[in-house]
Amino acid sequence: MTKRTIPVDAFGPIALDLTMHTGTIHLAVDPALKQARVELTTDAESGPSADAIRDTDVSLTGQNLTVRVPDTAGATAGHTTVSFNGNTMTFSGGNGVRINGGNIYVSGHGRGKVFVNGREVTADGPAGHAVTPITLTAHLPTGSVALVSTHSAMTVVTGELARLDFDATSASLTAERIGDLDATITSGKVLVSDVTGSLAANLTSGYLAVGAYSGHDARLNLTSGQARMAATSKSSGRMAVGVTSGQAYITGAAHLNVRRRSTSGYVQVS
Structure with missing residues (x-):
């Protein structure tokens, strides 16, 4: 096994800018944590994955942490x-x-x-x-935000992340609780239990499910995708839903200012 631990020389919440093409990403938000750290592991002791871990570029400017994990299999080159x-x-x-x-x-x-x-x-x-999967675990203090760019990595968020910008192709995101969520997905999947702030989702042949939306501004654009979302009584403001050859099912949104647009698709709001 190859393991690398990256301590973060900053206290309190951080802004993580992460690029990792494949593997598994775990963003773990811990209220008791005062200082962030990042861990990378793979089963191999040598080879492309072990080299990628050693060659991962990390930089810290103030509270802004940038992590770039090299692509081990040319996932996005041309x-x-x-x-x-x-x-x-x-x-x-x-x-x-x-x-x-x-x-x-x-x-x-x-x-x-x-x-x-x-x-x-x-x-x-x-x-x-052999290219063995890489797992990156970022331990984050409460109030942290993240920008994740990936090709096909499975991303999991535990705890409450203040904001997440997620840009992915053929990837999946599973999260417990996010404040503001901005997701751009192509042929991927987003499953979030709770969104409490603004929500912007652009899906192409993807799937979005939000168990409880209590935010103040939601914008959903789907092309050949499907979205399911349940708004709570705490939600407010505008909800805009645009569908092209896709399907959107929204419940609990009768009290919101809903704007809908459908082209060869289906939108159900109740």
């Missing part, structure tokens, strides 16, 4: 993503991928490799160069 029925296929680099009769052929410069969930399964791939 890629083309095809989406259908909520599923995605991404092609990048080399000569590409060919599917014939259920068989998958990979061709490219310097021989192709096959990865499943971040792990190399190429028949003749050297074991020492």
Whole structure:
């Protein structure tokens, strides 16, 4: 196993700016914590993932912490993503991928490799160069905010995060409680138990579910996606819902100023 712990030389809430293309991201907000820290782990002791952990760039300016985890499998370099029925296929680099009769052929410069969930399964791939999943855990004091940019990492938020900006492709977000949420998703999934502030969500072939919305301004834009949200009696202000070939189901919003727009889609507000 390779593990790296990054102490943060700042007390109190921080603003985390994180870029991590694949793996698992855990943002853990702890009311008892006075000083943030970041931990990166992977099962391998050597190879691309271990190198990525060692090469992760970290900088701190005041209360602003920037973390850049190198991409271990070229997830975003010159890629083309095809989406259908909520599923995605991404092609990048080399000569590409060919599917014939259920068989998958990979061709490219310097021989192709096959990865499943971040792990190399190429028949003749050297074991020492396998890409093992990376897990990043950020322990954050109460009041912290985060900007997360990812390709396909699974992101989990525990505790209450003051604000989250989430930009992802084919990724998932599961969160307990967020103040302000701004999410841009392509073929991904967002599941949030509680949003207490403003909500802005832009989904393309994605899925959004908010268990309890008690904020003051909500803007939902869906293209071939689906959203389900339950507004509480504490919510107020405006709610704008725009749907193109998607579906939105909003409950508990009768007391809000609701504006809806639908193009070949369906919007239900009650």
